[in-house]
Amino acid sequence: MQKFDAIIIGSGQGGTPLAGKLAAKGWKTAIIEQRYVGGTCINDGCTPTKAMIACAEVANTVLHSNRWGVHCVGFNVDMPFVVGRKNNIVEEFRNGINTRLDETPNLTLFMGTAVFTGPKSIKVMGEELGEEHKLAAEYIFINTGTTPYIPPIKGIDKVPYLTSTTILDQVVVPKELIILGGSYVALELGQLYLRLGSSVIILEAASQLLSKEDPDVSVVIRNMLEQEGMQIHTNASATEVSKTDNSIAVTATIEGKPQTLQGTHLLVATGRKPQTAALELHKTNVLTNDKGFIQVNEKLETSAPGIYALGDVNGGPAFTHISYNDHLLVYKNLFESANLSTKDRQLPYCMFTDPQLGRIGLSEQAALKKGLPFKVAKLPMNKVARAVETGHITGFIKALVHEYDNTILGAAIIGKEGGELVSVLQMAMLGGITATQVRDMIFAHPLYAESLNNLFMSLDQ
Known part of the structure; x- marks a missing residue:
């Protein structure tokens, strides 16, 4: 039995940075990965899809290039190249993570499937036939993520x-x-x-x-x-x-x-389902819900003392950046007595269609359910100078503003680089900057961000 201070199951965007931080604090740390380091984001999600979406956007621009006065006669999609480009980017990112893990003192990477054998003990069934490692630690962090859910459709x-x-x-x-x-x-x-x-x-x-x-x-x-x-x-x-x-x-x-x-x-x-079945959590007193997601409190603690669940596997918002924030929350609570919780933390996200959908804070439906007094500022993209100049006028900017104190409650932006633009409002919300202050703020011309002046000016009409 190998003794560690901490064991991390899964090398996703919560597990990997947490492993590095714990090792840097002098903790003898083990990280276990069943498939590829980097988790869903690097291998199957964010990185590969956005790499391929970039190729598709180029194809779409070429197809409609006459809108900008550039005339092309047909084009061909080299799909093996598109997939190869994606694979090269994924491999580069994955290799970078592997290198960092290998070079980190106090950190040991185990490749294989993790199975609990007791409340604080784990068996790792390695890649080689018959390979097995037995590990134990007082602190265990589960970051096994999710996998595609296949509904029970006939056939x-x-x-x-x-x-x-x-x-x-x-x-x-x-x-x-x-x-x-x-x-x-x-x-x-x-x-x-x-x-x-x-x-x-x-x-x-x-x-x-x-x-x-x-x-x-x-x-x-x-x-x-x-x-x-x-x-x-x-x-x-x-x-x-x-x-x-x-x-x-x-x-x-x-x-x-x-x-x-x-x-x-x-x-x-x-949708997706949690990767918890193989862990044999019944040997740990870690509770799951009826869908298999690990139940945690606002500090990401499970029902078993010393065991935490980070990222998608805990049933929270299934976004890479939330998994990453989970590791910060756990780390700061352990080492900085920060007393952080998941309650009321910001939840930005972006759908990477073209144009993008950027979101932060409350939707109108959520604000109504909460009974909040609010007003809506809305500006179509065809009224945004930058959008008109670049030829990307689909969508709108919408923000919810508190009726009485003018704080920004939430925003939805459909538009070119909508995710980047909504981040400006996210920071305003975090800093308590009001809609009135953003209305009068100086932005460089002609950025998309400058449209926020006109957005909140619409509330004065």
């Missing part, structure tokens, strides 16, 4: 469906892509492959795309994707899938009526 186990992981390695553009799901992953990947040449159909069970967003946000996103040629069905539930010689048939109830759709490829993007 799903008999068709060669794709997931958000496996589709990224397709070196041929799918001719006809049917996507189950209508949230961030589905829409990002749908637009990506649409722009690379696929015919794309979206089937979303809810009454609108992006079911957690305000209706005006959903409507604009839907319209922009449909204008690009995407077919979108809401109130659409797949009931059966089957394989024919050259296609996959999806039977669905759409707006109450049964329909059968045909496609060459099927992408299942209906």
